[in-house]
Amino acid sequence: MRAMRWILPLLLAIGVAAPARAASEWAVKDGSVQVKAHADEQGRAVVRASIEIAAPPSVVFGVILDCGRAARMSPGVKRCRVVSRAADGSEVREHTVKWGFFLPALQSRSRLSLQPDREIRFTCIGGDIRACDGFWRLEPLDGGMRTRVTYDLWATAPYAAPAGLVSSLMRRTVPQSLAALRRECEGG
Secondary structure: OHHHOOHHHHHHHOOOOOOOOOHHHHOOOOOOOEEEEEEOOOOOEEEEEEEEEOOOHHHHHHHHHOHHHHHHHOOOEEEEEEEEEOOOOOEEEEEEEOOOOOOOOEEEEEEEEEEOOOEEEEEEEEEOOOOEEEEEEEEEEHHHOEEEEEEEEEEOOOOOOOHHHHHHHHHHHHHHHHHHHHHHHOOO
């Protein structure tokens, strides 16, 4: 569903850490995106995805954090901005996302903890999306020439949408956003 292509920046804009999984569990074999999405017992949407990118972790890390690219990777994003940066390297970011014609624009604010070229953890701290946690994990491959990106998120829907519906939409839209991330990182 085109209206849900907001997922990449939303994924950055929301989330803390869901349980970590071994990177090999999410290994990608044919260059495609591997994704698992479901509703958990608390009624939250949970998504875990992995993709391999022919670029070093430093490039992937920079692209994920680049607000200027957010709309190209997720057309639902209308605005991305860094609100503040702390001495420890953490950031607060704000995104404005428009999901569809009949739905209002949403504001989300999140705190990001950064381990350069390795991991980005994020959690909701305000706005319309109140409960979420997640991370981007970057694993160097082929001596650092390629990167396995693992994405892990749980979130509650900002509207009264069933978590199963949100999970189903994520199962379709997360691969599109991760493919866009790969295109941006590989210069496409």
